[in-house]
Amino acid sequence: MTLTSREFESLFKGLYRPLCLFALRFVERTDDAEDIVQQAFADAWDKNQRGEAIDCAKAYLYQAVRNRSISWVTRPVYEEATERLPDVEDLSEEEAIARAERDARLWEAIDRLPPERKKIFLLAKRDGLKYQEIADELRLSVKTVENQMGKALKALREMATRIYLFFFG
Secondary structure (H helix, E strand, O other): OOOOHHHHHHHHHHHHHHHHHHHOOOOOOHHHHHHHHHHHHHHHHHHHHOOOOOOOHHHHHHHHHHHHHHHHHOOHHHOOHHHOOOOOOOOOHHHHHHHHHHHHHHHHHHHOOOHHHHHHHHHHHOOOOOHHHHHHHHOOOHHHHHHHHHHHHHHHHHHHHHHHHHHHO
16 A cells, blocks of 8 residues: 555654654664654655555554665764664564564653754753753853753653653653
8 A cells, every 4th residue: 555645744744853863772873863764754655656565554664774774884984883882672563563662652752842952952962062061162150950850750650651651660
C-alpha cells in the first residue's frame, strides 16, 4: 500500500523526533542523527513514489535508521571514535520503539518549558556547558542559571513520574 502525501507528512511529524532520539543511541551528534533520519524518510518516500509497498512504515523507518546509524559510525572517519561510543544494548524492536516513544514524551516535556528555561536546560544537559559558561553566554547571573535549572529539573521530574506511571503503573 502506498501512502498519500498527507499520510506521509503525518508519519513524518509523528516519528521524526522519536527516530532522531533512536539514532542518537548510535551516533553522538544531533546533526548526524537528523541527517540519518531525513535520509531514511527520503528513501521511504522514494520507495513509496515508485509504488513499492512498505508493509509497516514505522518498523521500516526504525530499521532503516538503525542500519544507517550503524553504517554511519563504521565509516572510516569514525574508526577511532567507535572506541569511545557507548555500548548499544541489544533490544527487541518493540523495546526500542517503546524507549523511543518514552524519550519522545520527555522531549515534549522539555519543549513545554518556558523558552529561556529550555535554552538553559539544553545548554547544560545537551551541550554540556557549565553554569558559568551558560551565564556568560546568556548574560545572566550564575544564580539565575541555577534557579532556572532547578525549576526545569523539577518540572521534568514530575513529567518523568507521569511517564513512569503511564508505562509501568
